[in-house]
Amino acid sequence: MELFTRTAAALAMMIGAAQAAPTHLTVGMQLEPPNLDPTAGAAAAIDEVTYANIFEGLTRIGPDGSVRPALARSWEVSEDGLTYVFHLVEGARFHDGAAFDASDVKFSFERAMAEGSTNAQKGLFEPIEKIEVLDPATVRITLKRPTGQFLFNMGWGDAVIVDPASAEGNATHPIGTGPFRFRNWVKGDSVTIERNPDYWGTPARLESATFKFIADPTAALAALMAGDVDAFPGYPSPETVPQLQADPRFEVVMGSTEGETILSTNNARPPFDDLRVRRAIAHAIDRQAIIDGAMFGVGTPIGSHFAPHNPAYVDLTALYPHDPDKARALLAEAGHPNGFKATLKLPPPSYARRGGELVAAQLREVGIDLTIENVEWAQWLEQVFRGKDYDLTIVSHTEPMDIGIYARPDYYFQYDNPAFRKLMQDLNAAVDPARRAAILGAAQAVIAEDAVNGFLFQLGKIGVWNAKVKGLWHDAPTQANDLTAVYWED
Structure with a gap:
């Protein structure tokens, strides 16, 4: 009888262990960070791994x-x-x-x-x-x-x-104060973090997590279906969302981001230093066609560098309606009756690669012949962001409330407008919410009128994860995969 009791108790413990909620989470990400130091790099993927988790x-x-x-x-x-x-x-x-x-x-x-x-x-x-x-x-x-x-x-x-x-070593071995500490980085594959046992605040509920880098949208779906990843907070394959929504194993959340997706323009390089050329590009762009074709309808058209969910947002999408004839007339007025040739450098995200093909086709209709150059993320950062060696590119700026970048003449757009800089100075000095909203509205109008960039759409956030995973962010008010409150439901 005693032997039976011990055996039954051991079996019960084994069953309980088998049913216990997991303590590890594998998170899919489309881009691998170039380094792991958020204070020394512009790539959003750095924060997506380290923000609030490590640092x-x-x-x-x-x-x-x-x-x-x-x-x-x-x-x-x-x-x-x-x-x-x-x-x-x-x-x-x-x-x-x-x-x-x-x-x-x-x-x-x-x-x-x-x-x-x-x-x-x-x-x-x-x-x-x-x-x-x-x-x-x-x-x-x-x-x-x-x-x-x-x-x-x-x-x-x-x-x-x-x-x-x-x-100085944070780029490869990040050391912060957060609830997770760095374990290892397998270049080209993944970064793993583990719970910090000496954390000063509320401990993380997960024991560990792995950020798995999967660039290809088809592979992202396959990884979810096979259970190789538990969550993909920034899921890159909108065309497969209906399939995932119909699968009870997954929760699919359609949220918003701070990601203004733009046709970034080198304002200091001819012919893009001519306002008429930039306005011609604005008229040549069909935003909704890009959203439908590249993002399968997931995204909100924008007419300036500002998030539509912000209370101070001004809808300026009607300023430059899609009008190819107007675009051709502006190009002729600028001395380009037969158009011109330029390059379009595209980083890896699917919104850029897919959107770039559509933008190139739309600009080709008005005489702007773009040569597409697909570049890796590290190349984009070196050539475009730091080197300013580009004509046009497509990228989503996911930093929160970042319209102030247009007040920096040395930023990679190379846009220099004293009037805009004055607006940003006024904004910094303003405390009253109504006053701030008015200044932000004026700022949006200035960069829209100047057609600094081709303003395309606000990047939607498609989150897909195992239905038992709780605590992931539905929206992305900053670039983060914050795991501090994430857990598996029993």
């Missing part, structure tokens, strides 16, 4: 787009909007055991602001006048001028806090 900032952006405490547990802002005092969490440590304190904040921001900084969003830190360590748990930041978005900006991946001793 943390003073603040963080939540799934609803709100600003939340992170390494700063609270803060006070002076009445004139120039001084921020951050009260930091105590007891936090970096994954290598180094203690976190106010000196790390000072180091991280001064490093980002330095003349030789490789931070892709160095402009986030430009308003900072000085950073003072008041004590190990308190830091005071004084701004040159009021900056209404400062707390939000400090929640970007580019503003995470790093340790002086490990900062």
